[in-house]
Amino acid sequence: MPRLEIAADGFRLDDRPFRIISGGLHYFRVHPEQWADRLRKARLLGLNTVETYVPWNLHEPRPGEFHADGGLDLPRFLDLAAAEGLHVLLRPGPYICAEWEGGGLPSWLLADHDMELRSRDPRFMSAVDEYLEALMEAVRPHLGTTVIAVQLENEYGAYGTDTAYLAELAELLRRHGVDVPLFTCDQPADLGRGGLDGVLRTANFGSRVEAGLTELRRHQPEGPLMCAEFWIGWFDRWGGVHVTRDPEDAAGNLDQLLAAGASVNIYLLHGGTNFGFTNGANDKGVYRPTATSYDYDALLDEAGDPTPKYEAFRKVIAKYAPVPEEEVSAAAKLAPVRVELTEQADLFDQLAELGEPVLADRPQTMEELGQDVGFVLYETVLPAAGPMVLRAEQVRDRAQVFVDGQPVGVLERENHQQALAFTVPHPDSWLAVLVENQGRVNYGRQIHDRKGLLGEVTLDGRTVSSWNSRSLPLDRLDALTFDDAGRAVAGPAFRRGTVDIEEPADAYLALDGWTKGLTWINGFALGRYWSRGPQTTLYVPAPVLRAGRNEITVLELHAATTPWVELRDRPDLGPTED
Structure with a gap:
């Protein structure tokens, strides 16, 4: 059985020199009935490999409840890749970033108020252990055949410096049967912090190819050179513009990368879609939720159709590897x-069918309610008529405020809004605050991103001691x-x-x-x-x-x-x- 090997002069597969030419394709962002089409187009581009993250939060929505069916049937995706003659780079996390809800970390981890994510916290590592055990049981038959390498964590150098944490993760992967090469990936400036001795380092960049490879070689004097995320576009956020990159510029950088003898994973071959509530967010002082489309200005657009960038990359790849001559065309579209x-x-008329209220002396967070995504409705009775000010210590992420069913304003985390003034028509009026989780932060130290109304909530400076908190996941x-x-x-x-x-x-x-x-x-x-x-x-x-x-x-x-x-x-x- 041919296996990927890491040699001093590069990769070897079946004891022959091998260059990985891969493209990112996230099965969980594509309808499962379209997986085969996207994988076929990967092969026709000239790729020999595809890369995918694995979203822990979808596969294990509750502790010990592991799913690998339907749109999460990763073994089927791997079978389809193998049918196209493609290898797979598997990136199981536990943290994946990916502009995905919470970076793929399950929200139920946040129900423990002082758990430290992405660390050696025994509670976190115990949860990771159980996840990896279930995941690797599902994919183990594909290790060494279809799955040729597995990533260890994801861009850890941009988050922490605890190599002992990475070593524990590596030991867990080995214990659960991962017998293929492991690799880490980091941006060039983070390679020193994010690597682990004995594990292949790879770099992430989209330009300045020579500088990126030089920095990688400085940290790794021998072995394969690889860009594990060759960024060819970018994601969009709500309130921004649609980000694009010139196809010829991106293709020129790919040419430079391949001419240097490096392996590559193009990020992305096909971005797909953040269906439902699955988009993530960024918070570097200002909270910015990611849009629904994850088109990413990729080689295949959101519908899987080839773009000018696909054709430009195909021409470059043909200089270095065999490329099938078969034509790649767009799929039919529905007539308008x-x-x-x-x-x-009316949402308020349907509350009894959508979720049960929980009475407490303060608003309950989504995580305390055992809820992943969607909305929480907070309700209380207002004590008096007249002008009133509602203050919330933290709004996560967007709160619509109603008095007796009438809208009186919106508080947005993105705009750092925490207070709202309104007039109460009569005593015992009904206050309702509908809070939307717009996506948990997926990058940086803000990933401990609990949702709902957090901290103290007051009316005219007085703490309210009776709240109904109602989960509205809208999953049915x-x-x-x-x-x-x-x-x-x-x-x-x-x-x-x-x-x-x-x-x-x-x-x-x-x-x-x-x-x-x-x-x-x-x-x-x-x-x-x-x-x-x-x-x-x-x-x-x-x-x-x-x-x-x-x-x-x-x-x-x-x-x-x-x-x-x-x-x-x-x-x-x-x-x-x-």
């Missing part, structure tokens, strides 16, 4: 159709009761409509005139939309649609100027920088 949303359901909508959409709704509301489709195909859902919320098609959560952009359409994978009647549901948190949405044949990811 407008869909009237004729039914509605089948219990909602809809009626005709004729009446006005002051607060958040679900709207629903149907559309008949003759033959399913990829599409893009446009929400012109809508403000902020989430969408589902046939129960599949497409993700968040927000009028602040940049993206104004959401990708709809063809397998989500069906021949015949299809149901579209939209949760609008504020208000819409139109009663319809539209399925279109092209995306709009927003303006780019000049």
Whole structure:
């Protein structure tokens, strides 16, 4: 059985010199019925390998509850890669960053208030041990055949300096059957902190190729040179622009990298989508949630279609490796159709069907409620009429405030807002605060990112000692009761409509005139939309649609100027920088 070996002069596979030419493809950001298509396009690009992270938080949403089926069927993904003749670089974390919710770390770790993530904290390491045991049981048959190397942690040098932590992780991987080479990856400036003796170091960069490889060689005098994340684009955040990179510039840097004899993992071959509530966020003094699209200006766009950058990279790769001559084309798209949303359901009228309240002397965090993502509704009775000021020590991340069901304002973590003044119409009015988790921080020291209303919450300077906290994960909508959409709704509301489709195909859902919320098609959560952009359409994978009647549901948190949405044949990811 051929195995990857690390020699002084480079990689060897089946005792022959081998160069890894890989591209990033995250199975969890792609509909599973489209995995085979994306992997085929990886092979046609000339790649011999694909790389994927593994999101611990999806595979183990509760302690000891490991899932590897449906869209999480990693063994099936590995089988499909093998069928295309592709090897796999597996990046199981436990931390993955990836602009993913919490960097892939399960939210239930944060229920322990003083647990230190990414450390030798015995509670953290015990949880990691159980996760790796379950994961490696699922993928062990692929080790050494399809999976040729496994990453140890992820860019740890940008977070900490405890090499003993990395050594413990390496020992856990070995104990659970990982007998292929391990590697670390770090940005060039972090290579000294993030590496571990005896484990292959690789570097992450998207330009300044010579400088990056020189720094890698300084820390690793012999062995393979590899860029484990060759950045060819970037991700988008809400309120920003759609980030792009010139194809010829990126291809030129790839040429320089391959000419130096280095191996490469292109980040990304195909970005995919942060479906549902899975996007992460960054916080370097200002909280910035990542957009739903993870297009990344990659070689394959969000629908898996080849871009000009794909063709430019294909030409470069052909100088160094065999590239199949087969043509790569775009998939069919659905003809544009407008869909009237004729039914509605007021969120506040549906609370009993969506979650049970928990009474306590303070607002409970999402983690205390055993909740991963979605919303928490906090409710209390206001003591008096007249002007009042609500203050919250920390809003994580966006709070809509209502008095007797009427909206009175919004507090946003992104804008450092913590106080709101309003007028209470009468004693015993009902205060409701709807808090949205807009994505847990996925990078840096802010990853201990608990959600909800944190710390002290006061009204006119007085602590409120009675709160109902209600989890609203919105993971199931089948219990909602809809009626005709004729009446006005002051607060958040679900709207629903149907559309008949003759033959399913990829599409893009446009929400012109809508403000902020989430969408589902046939129960599949497409993700968040927000009028602040940049993206104004959401990708709809063809397998989500069906021949015949299809149901579209939209949760609008504020208000819409139109009663319809539209399925279109092209995306709009927003303006780019000049």
